[in-house]
Amino acid sequence: MTKRVGVLALQGDFREHRIALETLGAEVVEVRKVVDLEGIAALVIPGGESLVIGKLAHLFGLLNPIRELVAGGLPTLGTCAGMIFLAKRTTGSDQHQLGVLDVVVERNAWGRQNESFEADVVVKGLEGEYPGVFIRGPWVSELGPDVEVLSEWQGHPVMIRQGSIIATSFHPELTDDLRVHNMLLSFEGK
């Protein structure tokens, strides 16, 4: 059966996620209002600016409805700013976050925009390497007990999983390798 997947479309590179998910055969709904969340089987939170995503989500009354769905077991993928938005806290920055992912993150930890880089990372459960695109991404500085590290780069977790939530410091939506999106679609919701 075709899965209906919500992509939070307030800011950031939601179009790229849409393309990746549609390539995998999912039906995509761009989420801008609470009603857009109805009937989705998974959710993606894109890369972009987590401050802006948080502010707009607050403004549009989306924080609590999304928080409840994700905490209730909705399979969710957050990439880069999406990882920050999912996290419980960000070092040195007070911003609207969902707080459903038991990690502390540090924003822009890999350097500035012109220090963006690509690195082939090893991801637990995937064969070979995965092309990691890092653009002012966060790293995870504290991990809760239920968080599993799926990938590390230079000693820092860059892909993590907590139940049916996956978060990456890098941008799987900016590569042709759809295995991270596929992982999300393989999760069964509660």
Ligand code: GLN
């Ligand atoms: N630096 C951005 C933030 O703090 C994240 C960058 C990205 O998503 N590429 O939200």
